[in-house]
Amino acid sequence: MVDEERLQLELTPRERTMLEMLREELGLDSEEEAMRLILRQAFQRLTVTCPTCGHNARVTDEDVAHCASCLSILRLSEGLWMVARKDKP
Ligand SMILES: [Zn+2]
Known part of the structure; x- marks a missing residue:
């Protein structure tokens, strides 16, 4: 079991709207899932195996x-x- 680190983000109302729209676009249930997916995609663009x-x-x-x-x-x-x-x- 890996300990997950808690990250708290303060989002501006505009960022909140952006995240909400992305969540809808990606068809995900939570904004947290949307954040994780976006993070993974950004990482994949930056790295290769x-x-x-x-x-x-x-x-x-x-x-x-x-x-x-x-x-x-x-x-x-x-x-x-x-x-x-x-x-x-
Ligand atoms: Zn290598």
């Missing part, structure tokens, strides 16, 4: 990502992330 080690590699350019775990440099080629180079530690 490293094919070498399975850790999250950070996307640093449109078609380049760096894995801080195994130091691979990944390149997007025809829709697939391939290892372009592996730096020696």
Whole structure:
């Protein structure tokens, strides 16, 4: 069982409206679920799964990502992330 950290957010009325609209759009029951989904989607845009080690590699350019775990440099080629180079530690 993982302890979940409680995060309290103060939303402005405008942000509240935005979240409510997104919740409806996503067809979710709670705004909390909507927040989690949006967070996951944003994270997925920022990272890719490293094919070498399975850790999250950070996307640093449109078609380049760096894995801080195994130091691979990944390149997007025809829709697939391939290892372009592996730096020696
Ligand atoms: Zn890696």
